[in-house]
Each structure stands twice: as C-alpha cells, then as structure tokens.
Amino acid sequence: MEFQTKLIHGNWQGDDKTGATNVPIYYSNAFAHQSAKELENIFIGRDAGYVYSRIANPSVEVFEKRIAAIEGGVAAVATASGMSAIYLTLMNLLKPGDEIISSSGVFGGTYNLLKNLQDYHIHVKFLDNLDAAVLKHEVSEKTKVVFAETIGNPKLDVLDIEAVGEVCREQSIIFIVDATITPPYLIKPIEYGADIVIHSTSKYINGNSNAIGGIVVDGGSKKYSEDKFTGFKHYTKRFGRFAFTAKLRNEIGKDIGAVMSPMNSFLNLVGIETLALRMRAHCENAVKLAEYLSQHPKVTEVNYPLLKTSKYYSIAQKYYSKGASALITCRLGSKQNAFDFIDHLKLISNLVNIGDAQTLVVHPASTICVNNTQEEKVQMGVFEDLVRISVGIEDYKDILEDIDQALKCL
Numbered sequence: 491m492e493f494q495t496k497l498i499h500g501n502w503q504g505d506d507k508t509g510a511t512n513v514p515i516y517y518s519n520a521f522a523h524q525s526a527k528e529l530e531n532i533f534i535g536r537d538a539g540y541v542y543s544r545i546a547n548p549s550v551e552v553f554e555k556r557i558a559a560i561e562g563g564v565a566a567v568a569t570a571s572g573m574s575a576i577y578l579t580l581m582n583l584l585k586p587g588d589e590i591i592s593s594s595g596v597f598g599g600t601y602n603l604l605k606n607l608q609d610y611h612i613h614v615k616f617l618d619n620l621d622a623a624v625l626k627h628e629v630s631e632k633t634k635v636v637f638a639e640t641i642g643n644p645k646l647d648v649l650d651i652e653a654v655g656e657v658c659r660e661q662s663i664i665f666i667v668d669a670t671i672t673p674p675y676l677i678k679p680i681e682y683g684a685d686i687v688i689h690s691t692s693k694y695i696n697g698n699s700n701a702i703g704g705i706v707v708d709g710g711s712k713k714y715s716e717d718k719f720t721g722f723k724h725y726t727k728r729f730g731r732f733a734f735t736a737k738l739r740n741e742i743g744k745d746i747g748a749v750m751s752p753m754n755s756f757l758n759l760v761g762i763e764t765l766a767l768r769m770r771a772h773c774e775n776a777v778k779l780a781e782y783l784s785q786h787p788k789v790t791e792v793n794y795p796l797l798k799t800s801k802y803y804s805i806a807q808k809y810y811s812k813g814a815s816a817l818i819t820c821r822l823g824s825k826q827n828a829f830d831f832i833d834h835l836k837l838i839s840n841l842v843n844i845g846d847a848q849t850l851v852v853h854p855a856s857t858i859c860v861n862n863t864q865e866e867k868v869q870m871g872v873f874e875d876l877v878r879i880s881v882g883i884e885d886y887k888d889i890l891e892d893i894d895q896a897l898k899c900l
C-alpha cells in the first residue's frame with residue numbers, strides 16, 4: 491500500500507461482524523473467556539487475546555498497528571499522553587547510574603522530565619548542539635540513551651538523524667527520536683537509524699486538538715544486549731526484535747497504566763486519515779508566512795528551517811523535501827512587543843498547543859518555560875521577545891491578514 495492508502499486502510503479494513511467502516515469503540519474494562527484454561531493461556535502469552543483494558547484494548551490496538559505500519563516500526567504502544575510515552579520509554583531502558591544524552595532544544599515538558607530523573611540517579615547531559623562529532627566526544631560507558639527531537643520545539647534546530655544514528659549504532663546506544671513536530675508524512679526516522687520513535691499524538695497525528703495521547707513506535711532494534719541492558723535478558727531471547735515492546739507492555743506499561751482510552755484511539759484514527767493532506771496545507775502556509783515575516787521591518791529574527799537564511803537550511807533540505815512542518819518562531823524586539831502582538835490577534839488563538847488545524851501563537855518564555863532559569867531558556871532557544879506560531883490550515887490570506895494587522899499595532 492502507498493502512504494495515503496495506509497493512513498486509511500493500513501492494518502485494519504473494517505469490522506468483520508457488522509461491516510462498520512470505522513473502528514468500533516470497545517468501552518469494556520475486561521473481556522470474558524469460555525474457560526479458565528483459555529484465560530491462563532492469554533496471561534502466560536501462549537495465546538493472543540484481550541483480558542483487561544489497562545493491558546490491551548481492541549480499539550486501541552487498531553491505532554497502534556496503524557501507526558506502526560505508517561512509521562515502518564515492528565510494533566507500537568499507545569499511551570495517555572506524549573509525556574507518558576517519553577516517561578515509559580525511558581523507564582523501560584534505564585537503571586540508576588545510567589546516563590542520557592539529550593539535545594537541549596527539546597520540548598519544555600521533556601526538558602523538565604529529564605532533569606527530574608536525576609533524583610533517581612539517572613544522569614542527564616544536555617547538549618546545545620547535538621551533532622555526531624560532539625556526541626562522539628561526550629558518550630561514556632554509562633550512556634544508554636540519546637534523546638532528541640527531529641525538529642526541536644520551540645528551538646527549531648534540525649537533527650541530523652542519520653549521523654547521530656550512526657554514532658549510536660557504533661556505541662550500541664538506544665537512539666530515541668521525538669518526531670511530534672514532523673509526523674510520518676514528512677519523515678520516518680526509523681529509516682535513518684532511530685531505534686524508537688515517539689509522538690505526542692495530541693498534535694499533528696490527531697490534527698484537531700480533541701484528544702491528548704502519545705505513541706511509542708518500536709523500530710525493532712537488535713541493540714538490547716544482555717550485558718548493557720540487563721533487564722532485557724529474557725525478552726531478547728523470547729521476543730527477538732519485539733523485545734522492547736514486550737518488556738514495556740509486560741512491566742512499566744502495565745505497572746503505571748498510562749494507556750490511551752478507546753475513545754481517543756477512535757478520534758486519532760479519524761484524524762490520521764487526513765494527515766498527509768493536512769501536512770501539505772500546514773507546510774505550504776508556513777513557508778509563505780516565514781518568508782513574509784522575514785521581510786517585515788518589525789520582526790528582528792525569524793526561525794524556520796526551510797528559510798534560505800536559516801543555519802539549518804541545507805540539512806532541512808536533505809530530510810524535509812515535503813516540508814519542514816509548520817512551526818515558526820520570531821523575535822519582536824521586546825517582551826512588550828511580543829505581548830502586544832499576541833493581544834492584537836483576532837483570528838489566531840493564544841494558547842499552549844501546536845499541530846491544530848487552527849493557527850495558534852504562544853509566548854514560550856512566560857508559559858511553557860516559565861519555571862526554567864534564564865540559562866536554561868537560552869539553551870532551549872527561548873527569549874523574552876520570542877513568539878511561537880503554529881501555522882494552521884486556514885486560507886493563507888486570512889492568516890496573513892491577522893498577523894499583518896497585529897504587527898501594524900506595534
């Protein structure tokens with residue numbers, strides 16, 4: 491199947507019993523079985539089947555399989571949020587004494603989560619510039635995980651996935667890529683060497699901002715060696731390339747229970763059918779708006795990876811031939827200007843979200859990053875005069891008109 495067809499038909503082609511074309515929403519906590527033996531067999535993994543929705547649910551499973559199919563992974567686990575997807579992934583891999591190397595340009599919530607893991611003696615090293623040369627220099631025996639976003643939110647730094655993946659391959663380090671900003675229509679990081687791909691499905695995958703959720707896509711890595719990842723011992727033997735997912739489902743996933751609800755899976759499956767169409771429209775509007783803003787006298791700096799003036803232009807061209815998503819940041823000279831600009835917008839909403847059909851703005855320094863120190867904000871590419879725009883799929887003329895009139899008020 492081609493990509494767009496997979497979005498609609500991948501891994502599930504209608505309900506056999508009723509002919510329903512949309513996935514039935516199985517709102518059932520538990521699933522009954524004919525005999526005690528049958529239930530035992532499911533519990534010990536001899537037979538496939540459902541027992542309890544904290545462990546698996548048929549509606550959620552359709553969403554998981556569809557994402558695995560479109561990302562090119564061997565399996566996927568849907569979670570209650572993007573943050574829980576990140577937390578479960580890290581906890582599935584790490585033990586006290588281990589080290590994570592992360593880009594400092596990651597999402598504010600992720601930055602704080604990583605920082606807080608230090609309370610559990612998991613050490614975190616943030617790198618302002620996560621490239622292969624720097625990484626080679628920084629890795630140690632304790633480094634188990636490298637974490638980065640395809641395009642950082644809101645720093646908009648572009649990751650050289652292939653080069654970083656190569657270092658991780660040589661050193662048997664698990665390479666986790668948060669691809670929330672760049673869903674599979676734009677890029678499939680597993681093809682470039684990512685071991686695990688994470689999405690906050692709350693953003694572009696859902697597309698309409700009506701369901702918080704996350705997903706962990708397992709690339710089927712063979713790196714989980716017994717000596718380096720001691721907890722994987724039985725899983726690699728028994729499950730081979732599914733070891734990561736098997737362990738996550740059987741241990742931390744089950745222990746924490748941060749599952750996606752059947753309703754949210756349904757909303758995401760409806761949303762994802764139009765992912766490619768939406769991403770084309772998002773990217774088309776974003777390029778035009780970035781070019782317009784870069785010419786505007788009241789805007790002192792514009793960041794968008796596919797602007798010719800961006801320092802990430804050549805790398806963005808390599809990875810994002812279909813578009814570099816639809817986040818733009820711009821600096822307006824002062825915090826007051828940033829606030830005035832936001833306050834004068836009429837069509838565009840001021841809120842902390844991205845990836846919606848609607849165009850959205852936010853002032854990251856006083857919201858998402860309000861609890862970070864000045865030094866951390868700079869590392870994250872956040873300044874007092876910086877505004878982030880998540881460009882929607884409205885007609886470009888209307889987006890432009892609103893931004894133009896708000897800039898005139900400065």
Ligand SMILES: *Cc1c(COP(=O)(O)O)cnc(C)c1O
Pocket residue numbers: 571572573574597599600639643668670671690691692693702703704844
């Ligand atoms: C929003 C976001 C998250 C967190 O996802 P939630 O669904 O809000 O928990 C993680 N990473 C990135 C890049 C995000 O934009």
